[in-house]
């Protein structure tokens with residue numbers, strides 16, 4: 001088990017070029033299965049979830065050549081339409097290969113997806129939409145066996161704007177006969193990225209970034225060259241680390257709209273944010289962070305659930321009280337235990353957490369239980385007095401590229417060890 005050794009008290013400051021987005025890269029990699037020629041993806045983040053997704057593509061028989069951050073993916077020789085091994089069970093986004101396999105060949109067998117333990121995370125919305133589009137689904141021993149004689153475009157109303165269901169529907173609808181109209185679609189920037197990629201491959205899609213998507217099925221999708229956009233959650237994580245340690249940070253690569261609710265929350269804590277031409281964001285924290293507001297997570301453009309653990313870490317040091325309501329996942333406060341071990345005052349009642357700011361945190365031995373929990377504990381450890389051990393680096397590595405190196409370059413004292 002990998003463990004981060006952190007000596008707190010150093011400012012995180014300087015310039016940071018945000019890497020490619022995990023949640024944009026993963027659906028785009030699944031979509032490569034639909035291309036009739038080679039796809040070139042640039043700016044892929046070097047993270048565990050991307051390596052595992054490339055592994056899935058290889059399992060399917062695609063040719064994958066990775067050089068640094070650029071992957072060349074050729075699915076012309078792909079024959080397999082079954083994914084029942086361990087790799088798919090490790091990641092939530094593996095379920096997107098079901099839509100991709102069905103879109104490509106009208107058949108797909110897949111094990112239930114895994115991913116961070118932050119709630120039940122069913123896939124009922126994905127499957128209900130597939131059925132409406134003509135897919136028959138059988139299930140045995142936790143394996144889904146799906147088939148479609150004919151994929152038919154239709155009207156779909158999602159009861160909740162699920163990111164994954166919207167992506168899966170897109171992957172199927174671009175290959176279906178006729179028009180699909182999706183209401184209450186997710187509006188996240190990662191959906192916009194997927195739509196832009198599919199369009200670069202020849203798909204006909206309208207309305208990305210709004211709650212209604214119109215998709216006209218096409219006969220063939222060709223290859224494309226595409227650059228993965230910057231990761232708004234990685235950017236937000238580094239802003240929190242800097243704000244908590246009193247450092248000024250300049251982020252490169254994000255767009256203002258991607259960070260909307262996160263910038264607002266940081267402003268409420270007293271941080272000053274300035275955008276410059278060319279996607280530069282400057283952040284200057286106050287002497288003492290402030291609280292006394294409430295945050296409710298929700299689908300974009302509301303405050304992103306993936307940033308909630310990070311904001312909670314930041315608020316432990318803010319003067320005042322903040323109520324955080326987590327409306328997206330049922331069990332996403334796992335970071336609170338470790339933060340409290342460091343001296344934070346957090347009280348949880350169901351899906352609400354009250355954070356009462358303290359003057360300082362103290363180094364402690366803590367455990368990352370999931371990806372963002374791990375990142376939140378690292379931020380707290382960087383701001384704490386003394387030394388911390390943060391166990392569970394493998395969770396953090398799912399979604400952050402060499403975070404210890406990036407934070408060290410910005411002034412943090414942090415290294416990764418193998419001690420358990």
Ligand SMILES: CC(=O)N[C@H]1[C@@H](OP(=O)(O)OP(=O)(O)OC[C@H]2O[C@@H](n3ccc(=O)[nH]c3=O)[C@H](O)[C@@H]2O)O[C@H](CO)[C@@H](O)[C@@H]1O
Nearest residue numbers: 023093121122123124125126162163164165305306328329
């Ligand atoms: C790889 C990826 O992009 N992951 C992101 C994606 O996850 P993911 O696509 O899993 O998130 P969803 O938007 O689908 O899930 C949101 C909520 O809807 C529920 N739900 C979802 C589908 C379904 O069929 N039935 C159902 O009940 C989930 O249990 C959850 O409570 O969006 C989440 C919400 O922004 C982010 O936290 C994840 O980082």
Ligand SMILES: C=C(OP(=O)(O)O)C(=O)O
Nearest residue numbers: 092093115116306371372
């Ligand atoms: C929950 C997350 O990821 P996943 O959906 O891949 O588990 C996340 O990125 O915070």
